[in-house]
Amino acid sequence: MRNTSIVVGIFMLILIVIVALAGPSVVNSLIFPGERPLMRGSYRPYQLDSPEHPIGTDGDGRDGLSVFVSSIGPSLQIGIIAGATATSLGVIIGFVAGYAKGRLDTLLRILIDMVLVIPTLPLLLMLAAYIERWDLYKLSLILGIFGWSFVARVIRPQVQSLRERSYVDLAVLSGENALEITFLELLPPLLPYIGYVFSLSIVGSMLAEAGLQIIGLGAGGLPTLGFMIAKGFRESVIAIGLLGQMLLPAGALIYVFLALNLINTGLDEVFNPRLQTTVEGE
Amino acid sequence: MTANIDARADESATERQDAGRREVFQYAIRRFGVYLFTLWAAITVAFFIFRLVPGDPMNILLGNLTRAEGRQRDAAAEEAIIAHYREIFGMDDPLPLQYVNYLRKAVLGGLDLGPSFVEYPAQTKDLVFRRMPWTLGIFTTSVFLAWLIGTGLGALIGWMQRHGLSQLAVILSTLLQITPQYLVALGLIIYAGYTLRILPAGGPYARHLQPEWSWEFISSLIQHAILPMLSNMIVIGAGFTLGMRALMISVLGEDYLTFARAKGLSPFTVLKDYAFRNALIPQVTGLAIIIGATLNGTFIIEILFQYPGLGTLFVQAMGLRDFNTMQAIVLFSIFAVLTLTLIVDLALPLLDPRIRRVA
Numbered sequence: 001m002r003n004t005s006i007v008v009g010i011f012m013l014i015l016i017v018i019v020a021l022a023g024p025s026v027v028n029s030l031i032f033p034g035e036r037p038l039m040r041g042s043y044r045p046y047q048l049d050s051p052e053h054p055i056g057t058d059g060d061g062r063d064g065l066s067v068f069v070s071s072i073g074p075s076l077q078i079g080i081i082a083g084a085t086a087t088s089l090g091v092i093i094g095f096v097a098g099y100a101k102g103r104l105d106t107l108l109r110i111l112i113d114m115v116l117v118i119p120t121l122p123l124l125l126m127l128a129a130y131i132e133r134w135d136l137y138k139l140s141l142i143l144g145i146f147g148w149s150f151v152a153r154v155i156r157p158q159v160q161s162l163r164e165r166s167y168v169d170l171a172v173l174s175g176e177n178a179l180e181i182t183f184l185e186l187l188p189p190l191l192p193y194i195g196y197v198f199s200l201s202i203v204g205s206m207l208a209e210a211g212l213q214i215i216g217l218g219a220g221g222l223p224t225l226g227f228m229i230a231k232g233f234r235e236s237v238i239a240i241g242l243l244g245q246m247l248l249p250a251g252a253l254i255y256v257f258l259a260l261n262l263i264n265t266g267l268d269e270v271f272n273p274r275l276q277t278t279v280e281g282e
Numbered sequence: 283m284t285a286n287i288d289a290r291a292d293e294s295a296t297e298r299q300d301a302g303r304r305e306v307f308q309y310a311i312r313r314f315g316v317y318l319f320t321l322w323a324a325i326t327v328a329f330f331i332f333r334l335v336p337g338d339p340m341n342i343l344l345g346n347l348t349r350a351e352g353r354q355r356d357a358a359a360e361e362a363i364i365a366h367y368r369e370i371f372g373m374d375d376p377l378p379l380q381y382v383n384y385l386r387k388a389v390l391g392g393l394d395l396g397p398s399f400v401e402y403p404a405q406t407k408d409l410v411f412r413r414m415p416w417t418l419g420i421f422t423t424s425v426f427l428a429w430l431i432g433t434g435l436g437a438l439i440g441w442m443q444r445h446g447l448s449q450l451a452v453i454l455s456t457l458l459q460i461t462p463q464y465l466v467a468l469g470l471i472i473y474a475g476y477t478l479r480i481l482p483a484g485g486p487y488a489r490h491l492q493p494e495w496s497w498e499f500i501s502s503l504i505q506h507a508i509l510p511m512l513s514n515m516i517v518i519g520a521g522f523t524l525g526m527r528a529l530m531i532s533v534l535g536e537d538y539l540t541f542a543r544a545k546g547l548s549p550f551t552v553l554k555d556y557a558f559r560n561a562l563i564p565q566v567t568g569l570a571i572i573i574g575a576t577l578n579g580t581f582i583i584e585i586l587f588q589y590p591g592l593g594t595l596f597v598q599a600m601g602l603r604d605f606n607t608m609q610a611i612v613l614f615s616i617f618a619v620l621t622l623t624l625i626v627d628l629a630l631p632l633l634d635p636r637i638r639r640v641a
Binding site: 121215233238 | 328457468577578619620
């Protein structure tokens with residue numbers, strides 16, 4: 001199946017992953033051979049844009065472009081790890097709830113609804129204050145653990161409706177056990193939907209991470225795009241004239257969200273045939 | 283004879299109406315029961331999450347105190363301080379007892395949520411009530427306006443979907459919808475607030491004013507609220523626009539619209555009475571779904587705009603590890619999200635006659 005928005009979205013993602021992976025060393029070897037542009041105090045701080053420093057230098061005397069390029073990777077990593085954690089937890093719980101009828105389902109449904117209404121931001125802020133040394137993995141796992149309820153909430157009804165299909169009845173009659181039914185019958189048709197939810201979770205996690213950084217309470221010192229934006233805001237780089245140091249990281253975040261949004265729109269069309277007929281019907 | 287039949291038909295009609303009303307009533311009661319239960323359960327989960335977080339808040343508080351005083355640590359005094367505060371906060375009791383006490387005080391003691399650290403000995407309850415209007419004001423006004431504008435705009439864009447302007451509007455709303463609220467807020471602060479200086483970008487009202495019923499104060503209040511509300515509205519409004527557009531397009535394919543057009547109704551009547559009304563119902567449900575996430579966003583926006591709402595209070599409370607205040611704010615957020623969702627859910631049968639009959 002060909003779907004333009006999925007293709008464009010994936011292409012955009014691949015592009016930024018390449019920048020994230022190769023960017024730091026390319027910038028380093030092309031523009032600053034033999035220097036350490038990420039070390040504090042390497043240059044005079046707050047230099048305006050110049051051929052040597054395309055987006056200037058930051059308040060710590062580091063090269064802005066190098067900081068930007070090396071911030072993309074951690075941001076993406078947090079999004080992917082947290083998104084994967086949230087999606088796997090949510091899919092497991094959603095499958096158990098959707099597959100088990102009766103009391104277990106009721107219990108899990110209540111649990112999901114409860115966790116869903118607990119506002120995550122205050123809890124995240126609190127955890128952020130309690131944990132002394134943040135690293136990327138800790139932060140990602142915590143973001144993921146807070147994100148599962150949404151996934152479970154949307155996966156459960158999908159499993160429930162699939163479970164009632166006659167081909168599943170057939171599988172039950174032919175003696176497949178619960179695990180076989182889950183992995184052979186229920187999971188494959190839901191994969192595009194799970195991809196859709198995964199991508200939403202990535203967006204949610206990156207959003208939360210950058211939000212925490214911007215209000216200044218997040219994982220201080222993790223070099224992410226959110227941190228760069230927050231630092232730029234605190235150092236009022238816009239007033240100094242270093243536009244790029246805020247617009248580039250903000251733009252990169254929006255770029256990633258746009259790419260994932262395109263993939264989602266495409267997956268939605270694949271998964272939800274009703275959208276196709278209405279679009280064609282018009 | 284005919285009169286008799288008519289009377290009987292009338293009777294059964296009123297009976298049906300009564301039955302319908304009874305069903306709506308039962309639905310409301312059941313929905314309210316679910317609401318109370320979820321409220322209790324969510325508060326319980328929040329309580330235990332707060333207690334399960336590693337690290338003793340008392341130690342952190344003490345660390346802050348000694349650091350602020352710049353003094354050598356005095357073990358005996360420290361013990362005394364810790365014991366004192368642990369007693370105030372009832373932290374020596376076993377966890378289940380703490381929980382029961384907390385619920386008992388909160389429900390029977392008229393929302394007694396304990397003293398606060400931030401403004402000791404002010405009651406947490408008073409603190410939260412003082413800050414709440416700021417948060418709710420920004421939050422409800424911006425969500426409501428965004429919903430109105432987004433729904434209207436989305437209906438229009440969906441209706442004229444092949445118009446060039448509509449396609450431009452779709453691209454714009456998609457871009458705005460994926461932009462995080464806080465980035466919009468930062469942009470507004472930097473450009474509207476500091477670069478162009480059109481609107482104030484910090485605080486609830488001008489520094490030299492006192493809250494009073496004067497035109498100067500009220501206009502300052504409104505001016506200060508515009509940018510925080512805009513940050514919320516732009517993003518949510520774009521989401522509602524796209525949602526309503528999709529709903530509108532799916533309604534446009536329905537047979538009853540073709541029929542209405544074939545009847546020779548004016549395009550405006552078709553749009554207003556046939557397409558719009560039917561697309562509206564899922565859009566109201568959509569309102570219920572975004573309430574929670576938007577409250578989170580509002581907290582961040584408050585902090586960025588130094589707006590004296592609950593989000594800012596939470597950050598202050600966190601600096602002091604003020605357990606009671608933080609918990610009260612979480613409690614309030616849960617209550618607000620659940621209550622607003624309940625209101626939307628109960629309003630649905632009024633909007634949609636189908637739910638009224640089926641439910």
